[in-house]
Amino acid sequence: MAIPQMQNYINGEWVSSQSETIGDVWCPATGGKIAEVAYGTQADVDLAVKAAKEAFPGWRETPPLSRARYLFRIKDAFEENFEEIARTLTREQGKAIDESRGEVRRMIENVEHATGVTTLMTGYTLEDIATGIDCYAHRQPMGVFAAIVPYNFPAMVAWWFLPYAIVSGNTFIVKPSEQVPMTQTKIFEILDEVGLPEGVVNMVHGSRDVVNGLLDHPDIEGISFVGSTPTAKYIYQRCGETGKRVQSLGGAKNIVAIMPDADLDAAMPSLITSFFGCSGQRCLSGSVLVPVGDVADELLEKFTAAAKAMKVGDGLEEFTAMGPVVSAAHKKRVLGYIEKGIAEGADLIMDGRNFTVPECPDGFFVGPTIFDNVKPDMTIASEEIFGPVVSTIRAKNLDEVIDLINTRDFANAACIYTQNGAAVRKFKYQVKPSMVGVNIGIAAPMSFFPFGGAGNSMFGDLKGHGQEALLFYTDAKVVIERWF
Numbered sequence: 001m002a003i004p005q006m007q008n009y010i011n012g013e014w015v016s017s018q019s020e021t022i023g024d025v026w027c028p029a030t031g032g033k034i035a036e037v038a039y040g041t042q043a044d045v046d047l048a049v050k051a052a053k054e055a056f057p058g059w060r061e062t063p064p065l066s067r068a069r070y071l072f073r074i075k076d077a078f079e080e081n082f083e084e085i086a087r088t089l090t091r092e093q094g095k096a097i098d099e100s101r102g103e104v105r106r107m108i109e110n111v112e113h114a115t116g117v118t119t120l121m122t123g124y125t126l127e128d129i130a131t132g133i134d135c136y137a138h139r140q141p142m143g144v145f146a147a148i149v150p151y152n153f154p155a156m157v158a159w160w161f162l163p164y165a166i167v168s169g170n171t172f173i174v175k176p177s178e179q180v181p182m183t184q185t186k187i188f189e190i191l192d193e194v195g196l197p198e199g200v201v202n203m204v205h206g207s208r209d210v211v212n213g214l215l216d217h218p219d220i221e222g223i224s225f226v227g228s229t230p231t232a233k234y235i236y237q238r239c240g241e242t243g244k245r246v247q248s249l250g251g252a253k254n255i256v257a258i259m260p261d262a263d264l265d266a267a268m269p270s271l272i273t274s275f276f277g278c279s280g281q282r283c284l285s286g287s288v289l290v291p292v293g294d295v296a297d298e299l300l301e302k303f304t305a306a307a308k309a310m311k312v313g314d315g316l317e318e319f320t321a322m323g324p325v326v327s328a329a330h331k332k333r334v335l336g337y338i339e340k341g342i343a344e345g346a347d348l349i350m351d352g353r354n355f356t357v358p359e360c361p362d363g364f365f366v367g368p369t370i371f372d373n374v375k376p377d378m379t380i381a382s383e384e385i386f387g388p389v390v391s392t393i394r395a396k397n398l399d400e401v402i403d404l405i406n407t408r409d410f411a412n413a414a415c416i417y418t419q420n421g422a423a424v425r426k427f428k429y430q431v432k433p434s435m436v437g438v439n440i441g442i443a444a445p446m447s448f449f450p451f452g453g454a455g456n457s458m459f460g461d462l463k464g465h466g467q468e469a470l471l472f473y474t475d476a477k478v479v480i481e482r483w484f
């Protein structure tokens with residue numbers, strides 16, 4: 001079969017990049033090459049920004065309700081193509097098909113939420129701020145925005161941003177991850193059928209040059225970024241230098257606390273998907289398991305048994321619970337962390353290093369891996385591994401857990417499993433991470449709530465989706481008015 005090459009989508013047209021640097025796209029389950037993608041250049045970015053800038057005045061004047069009607073059509077088109085998007089996603093990213101379906105559903109929910117623009121975007125007003133003088137604040141679109149997104153959610157993450165940006169009257173450019181460019185290309189093929197005005201949405205494939213081109217471009221008002229912490233920090237700093245709005249979401253190292261009174265059997269399914277779903281490649285993955293008091297042995301016995309029972313294999317097979325990691329390079333990185341954990345003296349109680357899937361001998365699989373007796377200062381307890389590797393740190397009491405959480409650099413999410421309301425209150429009140437789960441392993445806010453962390457897990461203040469999205473993509477214009 002011919003290897004497809006991904007194209008850019010600019011001004012309502014599919015166009016080839018002007019770059020001569022071509023990257024390969026791999027199927028993580030088979031280890032085979034499935035596509036190519038050009039790593040775009042400044043010239044590609046310039047074309048996209050020009051199209052988006054020219055589209056802005058007409059799109060801005062399109063009434064919000066009319067803009068929302070395009071989103072209704074996009075939603076219908078996504079529903080019609082739901083399974084195809086999910087399958088493309090699993091093929092290039094590796095995650096289990098059911099998880100891809102969940103991701104596509106979350107993508108659509110953002111479209112649904114953004115259709116409420118006529119209530120989400122309203123301003124406020126006060127008569128007589130002084131005698132005979134009225135004041136009102138509008139939210140106005142600003143121009144061209146762009147999203148730069150990671151490999152682990154090839155469909156959803158760009159759509160944490162795009163629907164809100166365009167429904168509020170801006171125009172938009174997406175830069176997908178060069179590791180997984182096929183899903184967003186499929187999504188833009190569907191968008192093309194919907195018939196948005198030319199230039200309202202654009203997509204430029206590539207890597208650092210495209211990112212830097214977007215950061216440097218004077219006609220871009222703001223950047224929504226999601227990816228690793230070093231890149232998130234870089235984006236944040238560069239946007240500061242060039243005077244752009246920015247929301248920059250970074251990496252994570254999420255701690256999941258299990259109190260002695262937790263209902264372990266009820267907790268087990270969500271614990272397993274939290275630590276091993278998407279092979280641990282989620283910013284909301286559980287990474288550090290913290291049994292408190294005497295629950296540790298029973299917890300680890302049940303947890304390792306459940307991990308062993310999990311079906312690991314090609315994500316396209318129904319009932320696969322965990323697929324491969326995204327690439328050969330990432331597999332090597334994850335295995336390196338396992339070696340490091342052993343070298344630093346943690347007890348490896350479940351070893352995923354030589355894991356094979358007979359039907360997929362060349363896939364990038366790492367088996368579920370569990371360490372016990374990890375110490376807080378070990379590398380595997382503090383760095384983001386982004387693989388199916390669990391570091392267990394035993395704690396004496398809740399204070400120790402909270403201290404552990406609040407002394408990490410990352411502060412994305414934290415979860416507690418317990419039946420004790422007072423413990424929950426203390427936990428949610430005191431922990432620094434911004435997304436907290438109570439008897440829920442993946443505390444993933446839905447589209448109508450804000451998504452993003454604190455500390456080194458997010459730079460900027462306005463988070464993804466929720467009501468904050470409309471604030472990020474609009475300027476508050478205040479009019480103070482009197483008539484003689």
Ligand code: NAD
Binds near residue numbers: 226227252
């Ligand atoms: P990454 O930082 O390597 O890449 C993210 C994006 O930045 C990609 O589009 C990539 O092309 C670009 N990029 C990478 N290096 C760059 C550089 N030096 N200069 C300019 N651009 C660069 O992240 P990834 O490996 O694709 O994704 C995984 C990371 O994303 C993990 O750390 C994960 O925790 C994080 N993540 C965070 C959230 C969140 O909500 N906080 C959500 C999903 C993923």
